[in-house]
Amino acid sequence: MANLPNPPTLTNRTEVDPSPAPTRPRRHPLVLWSLANFRWVWPILVVAVVVAVSWTDLRAISYRQVRFAIRNQDPSLLALAAVLTLLNLAIMGLYDVVCLRATKVRVLE
DSSP states (O other): OOOOOOOOOOOOOOOOOOOOOOEEEEEEEHHHHHHHTTTTHHHHHHHHHHHHHTTTHHHOOOOHHHHHHHHTTHHHHHHHHHHHHHHHHHHHHHHHHHHTTTTTOOOOO
């Protein structure tokens, strides 16, 4: 038999993969500090942007027509909508209780 060269393995490989490892983009420390310390601003900012974008539509609402439409609705349908809304809120609360049961989160948190 002829002398065959050994197949390449991790220990005797002659070629090295030249592709560098992927790197994450660097973030400025001031941006990270701002995100952490001003997290109370973000909900206010989101609400302000939503109001600013929809301001013309909000101004176009006629509250007199809204009151008229609600007064002319069937009271049993309004009661049903209120009950279903309360049921939905209760289910969402119970979902949190079930999901957080195994964690060490206290009730008041």
